[in-house]
Amino acid sequence: MNIGRTILLWIFVLVSTSAWSNVFVQWTGGAIPPATELGMNDLVLSWNDSFWSQAKEARKQGYRVYVVTPFNQAQTATEAVASGVEGVILSVRQSERAELEKSLPKLQAANPRIRFLVLNPDGKQPEMRGSLVIKRDSVLEVSSPTAQPWIDTNLALVKLEQRSHQGQVPLYTFSWNEPSDGEQKPILTAADYSLAIAEAGAFHADFILRPDESLQKALSEHNAGAWTLWNQVRTYANFYSNPAEQGMEPAANLAVVLDNLDPSDEVMNLLARHNLPFKVLGQSDLDRGKLEGYDVVIVFAKPDQTTSKRIIDLATQGKTVILVDADGVYPWQSRDAVRVNEHTLSYPFGSGKVLELSEPVTDPETFAQDIRRLLGKENALISLWNGLTTIAVPYRDAGTLKTLEFINYAEEPLRVQVQVKGAFASVHYETPERKCCESLEATRHDGFTEFVLPDLRIAGRVHLNRWPDD
């Protein structure tokens, strides 16, 4: 997708920015409980035959109602406005993004009073992923016997959405994983719902939660167990609804420059899993943007003449620029190169360099480890120990690290050691279960601060406080 056109497109799109992360609940069946009981005010209904009666009931129960529709039915769904909906959510698959660029401005122009939100429905259920594959004939197999523990995370998707519509809050959803043939249907737990909410909250994204139909039915029927579960889930939604932290931006010292915004790209998933904070840029950003804060820039796009000059500028400033699948003639190639290995040539520029990787990234795991090594210990914004199932997202305010959001995909209490760049006077910790804030013992050395999260179950937040005279 052309990134420049995408930005223009998003000027036409209005999204909710009232909080740093908002949870919408999609209701598909059964009587709708009052909004005060559900504890979430934004309800999403599908555009189908029962929409009108459901919308009427939902408004009566105190909800702000949204209608969600596949992108190709957007025009007819605008009729829903007559029911008093707050907005029309367009579910747009990756393959429809190009069509969206053409059609949405027309749709917006034809319906100027309707608030359109664009939904990425291609998220994945966040979870700690195993290696077992259960096949149709009930034979079980194991793939990649030496693979490291893995997690399914939506961080890369959110990063791409943030680039696609800068200044807007990404909105995504996912379908719960289906059981394999012969497998007992897993029961979604409070932890599963909480993890989904926590992930979106930690990444500062909006999210549509789809409660399982049996849970919706049980909530409708006032089942005590279902409500106990839901109240657990609510504590997570509340945890991320604090507008006091609005305005912070994700911290990153690694830039990833892309031509195509493909959220299935495993390289970005691996960068996320290795806790390498990165920002997605388009080639145009590289040309005109300020990149002082980035230590390493990975270029997956084919550089044009302007970008090539910019790459040399960056390397001259002491940065490491990695050109992946470098096939072409570039100005730095007139310099002497150092052969790093069979795949890679290095062109030194003082303390900076341009690394040309002659092929696509065939092993994203190894590539992510390489990037951490290239950043060097001195430039590692954050490092975790015992954190293979944990993702940390740092946020900064006015250039200073202020908050760290943690998500543990194992859904069980974990003691995680953390090292963060910077010397901080104090470190405070809160979780949805243990309200703000517990002071953590921190040690400081060589410009870094270290502390231990005592019991990261699903979500946690750390507040970093500078010395008063800093």
Next chain:
Amino acid sequence: MRCDRRRAAALLGLFLSFASIVESSENPVLVYKKKYIMGTIFEIAAYDQSPQHAAKAIENAFQEIVRLDDLLSNYKPDSALSKLNRSAHFQTQRVPSDLYRVIDQAVQFSKLSGGEFDISVAPLVNLWKAALRGDGTPSLAQQKEVRSCVGYEKIALTPPDRISFRSPCLQLDLGAIGKGYAVDRAAEVLHSMGIHDALLVAGGSTILGMGTPPNQAGWWVHLRDPSNKIDPQVLLKDESVSTSEQTAPSLLGNGSAGHIIDPETGQPLKTEFAVSAVTKTASASDGLSTTLLLLGPTKGKALVKDMTGVSAVWISHQAQPEIVNGGPQILLGKGSQTPVSLGKNQ
């Protein structure tokens, strides 16, 4: 933590009270669960008429692994292993029976491999782990100093439960065998609760097949294939397979760091092979796969041929497998419904 678990269990119980699930059925139902323990993901898939009973048995099996992690971890400062690593230098220490058994088995593998497999390699592993994290390649002097701490023959075992180190700086790391031991103990828990058909997986690299899936001859397991051309498979029935492979070489750097250290050289092992070993127990397959990776196919095949009921395969990126089929047949069958067997000892 205990409080959270009890609350989670109570919530699950409440939810089950309204969720429509089948209490039991004539046909066995597959129940699958996973849990993060020992720094990796353990998975268990078990068949039983009662999914509730299978779920309970799996939870108990996981709890057994958690218990063992509290003994065998070198990350947890209060584990029995950590205490041993701090206090057994020239002093005999009494240790829990599980820790003694794992170390005893590991020493047997060390003897079997002439020292190629060595659980005392921990100081070297830590040195090279730091290199993997960006500390730079350790100097020869650093390597020499650390190598003087290594050597399984410096571990003194006195049955039934006493251990001392005949070195001032020896440290043990059970990473190459601890997960296999945990899988064996978890399988015992499942058996004790009447679960006889289950697949247990530790981090994807050690797998134990108990019994068989319904109407099947065993559990088909696809093995690691660096060439992506061979698709080696093995059918497990009360057997285990483990795979070992060195960390992939850097794409952007020229370092040679890797997580498997050759005690002989004191440096990361240089090998292009992935090795899978099939044995009766997970402890044995776990220890043997690392041993065979360190030995390489020539010495390794000779070792396996001397063992009873053991199979092994070495596969390189060049797709030239070296197989010893002394136990369950390892078959090669990419894209084939009926994989082709290369036969025994090829």
